[in-house]
Amino acid sequence: MDLNKxxxxxxxxxxxxxxxxxxxxKFVGFxxxxxxxxxxxxxxxxxxxALKNKGPSGFEFTTQGLFELPLxxxxxxxxxxxxxxxxxxxxxxxxxxxxKMQLWLVIxxxxxxxxxxxxxxxxxxxxxxxxxxxxxxxxxxxxxLVGTHGFHVAVGLVWITLLIYRNSKRGLNLYNATxxxxxxxxxxxxxxxxxxxxxxxxxxxxxx
Amino acid sequence: MSSVAQKRGFGATLWDxxxxxxxKKIGILYLLGGGFFFIVGGxxxxxxxxxxxxxxxxxxxxxxxxxxxxxxxxxxxxxxAMPILIGFMNAIMPLxxxxxxxxxxxxxxxxxxxxMFGGIFLNLSWFFGQVPDAGWTSYASLALVSxxxxxxxxxxxxxxxxxxxxxxxxxxxxxxxxxxxPGMTYMRMPLFTWTTFVASAMILFAFPPLTVGLFLLxxxxxxxxxxxxxxxxxxxxxxxHIFWIFGHPEVYILILPAFGIFSEIFSxxxxxxxxxxxxxxxxxxxxxxxxxxxxxxHMFTVGLGPTAxxxxxxxxxxxxxxxxxxxxxxxxxxxxxxxxxxxxMLWALGFIPTFVMGGVTGVMLGTAPLDYQLHDTYFVVxxxxxxxxxxxxxxxxxxxHLYWPKMxxxxxxxxxxxxxxxxxxxGFHLTFLIQHWLGFWGMPRRVFTYMDGQGWNSSNLxxxxxxxFMAIGITVLVYNIIVTSVKNVRxxxxxxxxxxxxxxxxxxxxxxxxxxxxxxxRGLDTVYIEKMEGNAxxxxxxxxxxxxxxxxxxFIPFMMxxxxxxxxFGAMYRAExxxxxxxxxxxxxxxxxxxxxxxxxxxxxxxxxxDEILRDMxxxxxxx
Numbered sequence: 001m002d003l004n005k006x007x008x009x010x011x012x013x014x015x016x017x018x019x020x021x022x023x024x025x026k027f028v029g030f031x032x033x034x035x036x037x038x039x040x041x042x043x044x045x046x047x048x049x050a051l052k053n054k055g056p057s058g059f060e061f062t063t064q065g066l067f068e069l070p071l072x073x074x075x076x077x078x079x080x081x082x083x084x085x086x087x088x089x090x091x092x093x094x095x096x097x098x099x100k101m102q103l104w105l106v107i108x109x110x111x112x113x114x115x116x117x118x119x120x121x122x123x124x125x126x127x128x129x130x131x132x133x134x135x136x137x138x139x140x141x142x143x144x145l146v147g148t149h150g151f152h153v154a155v156g157l158v159w160i161t162l163l164i165y166r167n168s169k170r171g172l173n174l175y176n177a178t179x180x181x182x183x184x185x186x187x188x189x190x191x192x193x194x195x196x197x198x199x200x201x202x203x204x205x206x207x208x
Numbered sequence: 209m210s211s212v213a214q215k216r217g218f219g220a221t222l223w224d225x226x227x228x229x230x231x232k233k234i235g236i237l238y239l240l241g242g243g244f245f246f247i248v249g250g251x252x253x254x255x256x257x258x259x260x261x262x263x264x265x266x267x268x269x270x271x272x273x274x275x276x277x278x279x280x281x282x283x284x285x286x287x288x289a290m291p292i293l294i295g296f297m298n299a300i301m302p303l304x305x306x307x308x309x310x311x312x313x314x315x316x317x318x319x320x321x322x323x324m325f326g327g328i329f330l331n332l333s334w335f336f337g338q339v340p341d342a343g344w345t346s347y348a349s350l351a352l353v354s355x356x357x358x359x360x361x362x363x364x365x366x367x368x369x370x371x372x373x374x375x376x377x378x379x380x381x382x383x384x385x386x387x388x389x390p391g392m393t394y395m396r397m398p399l400f401t402w403t404t405f406v407a408s409a410m411i412l413f414a415f416p417p418l419t420v421g422l423f424l425l426x427x428x429x430x431x432x433x434x435x436x437x438x439x440x441x442x443x444x445x446x447x448x449h450i451f452w453i454f455g456h457p458e459v460y461i462l463i464l465p466a467f468g469i470f471s472e473i474f475s476x477x478x479x480x481x482x483x484x485x486x487x488x489x490x491x492x493x494x495x496x497x498x499x500x501x502x503x504x505x506h507m508f509t510v511g512l513g514p515t516a517x518x519x520x521x522x523x524x525x526x527x528x529x530x531x532x533x534x535x536x537x538x539x540x541x542x543x544x545x546x547x548x549x550x551x552x553m554l555w556a557l558g559f560i561p562t563f564v565m566g567g568v569t570g571v572m573l574g575t576a577p578l579d580y581q582l583h584d585t586y587f588v589v590x591x592x593x594x595x596x597x598x599x600x601x602x603x604x605x606x607x608x609h610l611y612w613p614k615m616x617x618x619x620x621x622x623x624x625x626x627x628x629x630x631x632x633x634x635g636f637h638l639t640f641l642i643q644h645w646l647g648f649w650g651m652p653r654r655v656f657t658y659m660d661g662q663g664w665n666s667s668n669l670x671x672x673x674x675x676x677f678m679a680i681g682i683t684v685l686v687y688n689i690i691v692t693s694v695k696n697v698r699x700x701x702x703x704x705x706x707x708x709x710x711x712x713x714x715x716x717x718x719x720x721x722x723x724x725x726x727x728x729x730r731g732l733d734t735v736y737i738e739k740m741e742g743n744a745x746x747x748x749x750x751x752x753x754x755x756x757x758x759x760x761x762x763f764i765p766f767m768m769x770x771x772x773x774x775x776x777f778g779a780m781y782r783a784e785x786x787x788x789x790x791x792x793x794x795x796x797x798x799x800x801x802x803x804x805x806x807x808x809x810x811x812x813x814x815x816x817x818x819d820e821i822l823r824d825m826x827x828x829x830x831x832x
Contacts, residue, residue, distance in 0.1 A: 047420070134432030
């Protein structure tokens with residue numbers, strides 16, 4: 001593959017993310033990887049549901065007493081918006097507009113960072129209340145499920161930062177287009193997982 | 209590097225193997241790694257059998273016996289059978305579909321090194337004197353009270369090795385989806401490629417639960433989590449579910465590629481097209497699907513209730529149907545064929561009755577009421593050895609003889625191969641047939657000794673003698689490999705003379721770019737079709753001779769795996785040693801920096817020039 005080949009918006013392929021065999025492989029492979037990730041999170045959800053509100057005798061923490069929806073609502077808003085901004089970035093990827101794509105990716109990253117900061121605040125808050133990782137089955141299952149999601153967000157942030165930095169000087173080509181595109185797939189995926197966490201852990205926790 | 213032997217220093221050769229991304233070399237590495245662990249697991253099996261030779265034997269203590277059975281099971285499943293099968297998939301599958309490599313050569317190398325480091329990590333437990341001892345299933349109620357770091361070695365070692373397997377699965381799936389040669393439609397793919405495809409899909413969906421299960425166990429044992437401890441609100445059954453949601457598909461991951469190898473063998477050595485090809489494909493896919501629906505038949509005695517037991521019982525028996533379809537198709541492939549009894553064919557012939565016996569006892573165990581009687585007896589031990597040894601290990605040994613010339617360019621000695629077969633085959637049935645009765649007579653599995661006067665003495669003696677026979681068989685095989693490697697008589701493209709698929713139309717071993725020109729596939733058994741039409745080369749090219757794009761080698765996979773290996777020790781000693789946490793962080797950083805290097809440094813591969821390919825073709829006088 002020739003990295004120096006210059007494109008114009010007219011010669012840029014409609015689907016730059018899968019224009020070469022290598023790109024097609026990465027595209028399909030990443031979808032399959034997300035399939036495996038789905039099973040991973042499904043297992044964590046099942047474990048959480050089995051252990052929800054369970055603890056040693058005299059355990060006083062419950063989902064109703066612990067969770068506060070306003071904070072989680074703001075987190076949800078941040079992450080869902082970041083998914084939208086990553087769609088804008090992909091729109092500009094297809095239009096061969098590198099600067100605008102980078103801009104939207106930076107915005108995506110900052111929204112993700114905001115989400116992660118609030119999640120850390122949330123965890124610290126719970127720990128201060130005495131809801132520590134090792135105090136019950138409920139707390140272990142909760143931190144493992146939500147923490148695994150948070151870890152995925154953190155990995156995504158490192159990933160996109162490296163991508164933005166690495167490609168800042170050289171613009172789009174058919175080699176890095178797939179990298180940006182798979183990042184956006186990944187970002188949508190952790191967004192979808194969050195929708196489930198929001199529903200199953202927080203909403204059903206507060207209401208149910 | 210071409211197939212003409214070039215004199216190179218030891219260092220250069222070592223570096224080449226450490227950094228290779230060539231699917232054929234990685235296949236050989238998997239075979240070597242898996243073969244090493246197969247011997248280790250075999251030695252553990254021999255110690256188990258020697259301990260049970262006589263009643264009240266004290267060859268090993270009860271504790272060491274527990275370690276032996278745990279490590280024997282874990283090693284054989286995760287570090288021997290799977291890697292060897294993945295080795296065949298690597299070495300053969302891309303050739304069968306006319307590809308020049310797998311979809312992700314870098315990931316392929318990473319998968320191998322993670323398996324290797326995970327396996328070494330697990331087995332280092334022997335040198336630390338703290339060995340996993342909660343059984344290969346490592347049920348939480350046992351694993352949580354296991355003292356020392358034994359179970360930690362299990363959890364972290366398998367975590368690292370399992371990650372490698374998952375990557376291999378995704379890799380093979382994408383390879384088969386995207387990289388088939390022109391004309392190679394799904395329904396023209398050789399059966400071994402099909403079973404690789406289905407087994408890989410099963411790996412993709414079965415390994416994430418194992419990952420989660422091992423993480424939960426790691427967190428509970430090392431980081432204060434509570435998932436399985438009921439005094440903290442946990443539930444020990446969660447581990448059993450998670451483990452078997454992984455563990456049952458796992459046994460089909462082990463058997464399907466073996467089915468694929470046998471399908472190739474029956475077709476080649478009966479010199480006939482595989483009978484009922486489309487039914488075979490359908491049966492493979494159906495087995496893969498049903499494999500996910502039956503995990504709770506390992507848990508009949510847990511007390512899930514009659515409804516759950518009934519559903520899982522029926523689902524279990526349903527798997528016998530597609531498996532039966534396969535057995536009959538193999539028999540009918542031989543029917544009217546011009547059969548040649550070679551070593552691979554001997555293994556295939558031995559496989560059918562052996563595996564059917566294992567299948568029948570499987571249906572017996574799938575009957576929930578009967579399972580209550582037979583649970584945790586030697587009947588279960590006999591059953592799963594009949595399917596895993598009679599199916600997978602026979603398949604591996606058959607594939608080893610069949611594909612040895614394709615992988616190494618020399619044929620294993622047929623005479624010695626048959627000696628191996630007869631020793632192993634007779635030894636196998638001596639060892640395990642009697643164990644069905646031992647189970648009926650009430651001998652529980654996983655006991656380190658038994659008392660005199662229960663009528664178990666002579667049966668156990670027979671069983672141990674059988675195990676010795678198997679050990680002799682494997683020793684002959686090792687001797688065979690050494691002798692033929694030293695002689696190194698080079699063979700032609702198709703040493704068996706009856707190859708039907710693409711891998712038999714190219715050099716043994718293939719050049720590093722496999723196909724000088726991507727072949728055009730004209731039907732099922734395309735090489736056979738070409739030969740029948742008088743095309744001696746067996747190939748019709750689909751493209752002119754042109755530059756070939758190839759991936760670069762890389763040392764990063766080795767470094768990434770090494771980082772995880774280091775981090776594993778840090779995690780294990782975090783609680784008791786001050787260096788634990790820093791080592792954990794150091795190892796993870798090491799891995800992440802290696803990953804970042806991979807991400808930041810462009811790796812575009814290189815081109816093999818047209819001139820070089822033409823030179824190779826002229827020298828070989830091969831492909832037109």
